[in-house]
Amino acid sequence: MVDKIAFEIKDLNTWFGETQVLKKITLTIPRNHITSIIGPSGCGKSTFIRSINRINDTIPGFRLSGSVVFEGMDIYDKRVDPIEIRFKIGMVFQKPNPFPKSIYDNVAYGPRIRGIRDRVLLDKIVEESIQKAALWIEVKDKLAKNALSLSGGQQQRLCIARALAVNPEVLLLDEPCSALDPISTGKIEELLLDLKQQYTIIVVTHNMQQAARISDFTGYFLLGELIEFGDTARIFTIPKDKRTEDYITGRYG
Amino acid sequence: MIEIDLKRLLKKQVVGERIFLSLSFLALIVVLSSLIVLIIDVIADGHSRLSLQFLTGFPSRKPEEAGILVPLVGSIYMIILTGLFALPLGIGAAIYLEAYAPKNWFSSLVELNIANLAAVPSIIYGLLGLELFVRMMGLGRSLIAGALTMALLLQPVIIIVSREAIRSIPISIWEASFALGATRWQTIRHQILPLAMPGIMTGAILSFSRAIGETAPLITMGALTYIAFLPDGIFSPFTVLPIQIFNWVSRPQKGFMVNAAAGIIILLIILILLNSLAVWLRNKFQRRLNW
Ligand SMILES: Nc1ncnc2c1ncn2[C@@H]1O[C@H](COP(=O)(O)OP(=O)(O)OP(=O)(O)O)[C@@H](O)[C@H]1O
């Protein structure tokens, strides 16, 4: 079993306006492992991981009840500053969202707002982060170019690099490979496997093979409920719930 | 069967579209031709008076010696000063309303009132300026009092265009910045404002060009119609182009009519320059804004 816990989530309900999107989600996410979230479109996967770094807070009409405890601290406690949470919990969004600035400035933005001004250090961080995100060879000669000139898949890897540049403790990835070719996907998967030594990783994916390949734990969401959560190998071989079985065997819908 | 119906339908649509097109074209012609007639008329009347002497001359009782330097300089000072006051205030208010203000009945009320203020006749702003800046703050009938009055007048428009520009930045940019641990202010300062600035400036410049033609509020708050010297600071009395033009038009001598026409040409040139600047700004940054 797992000794160290990163997140302890209890009775998490969320609403957009009057519509309840997540219902009584309770689960424990271990530190330094990869946890994948699977489920059909619209079941609330994005809403779930966006609740973990409080990025949903910025959406008008969003409400939440229950608790998300990160390393012993309830991140929705009144006294907790969401900025502090986001310093520790990095995120890669479902839709690539690079800033319409240079590739370099995209990656350097996080370190800069943390007060790093030293050009040599910034150069180093930028290069290392882009290297890790398997993008360096493609962009090393055009770091000053606008990030929007990159392809969708390149933009997504840039967003991964941008998240890595600030060295968070947790990395949330919302379908990071949906726009990537198999080779880049392979590189990102390798990267995630590498990173789990240092980071806690939560990844939303529609790709069942990917979940099976890289994750240690898997949660299956359906219509805003967590149907089943557990060891990935177990979920994919002997699911306890009929609905999970239907989904992973492709009989859903 | 179906094919025939489709053809008929298409034909009907084509006819409808032609009628609509002709009507809009007609409307355009009416507007454009009256504008062109106006411009030709003014140029015909005033072109003979355009000279360096006219541009650099001081007011005079003799039309052929009178020049436009004082109101020209006054107008330019006025635009710059108004911009200095109106832009930071308007953009600041827009940032507050878009990014900080809680969405409640109070902010809705403020919002409604800003829209209403934009429709208040400019002469009312003149009265406000007279009371507030000229009398209560004791600034007198000075450039600064005039610029503050103008800044007030432009406030609603600048707030509205700035909010529009800020709102046009996709939410994903805010989220990307927040997710990296940026504060609201850092996000605004480093991501949102640079992207919204071209839109804000375009709108602001267009509103300035309206302000240049404004006479009523400045006359109300006490701009003079006859000044024989250049403003020597922000507290000095002043006049502006439209007031000078108004003044010349109201004189009986034929020569002043010519001067007025020439003054209008100068005013038009400034307006065209400002509007081209706005268009140039918009085109320059438009490409960068496609994502
Ligand atoms: N900003 C929002 N405002 C209102 N409703 C929202 C918002 N974001 C998501 N929802 C609703 O919440 C539900 C869950 O959406 P969510 O994006 O979490 O699904 P998802 O599992 O990530 O789907 P997908 O696999 O398609 O990305 C949907 O019904 C959606 O309509």
Ligand SMILES: [Mg+2]
């Ligand atoms: Mg999603």
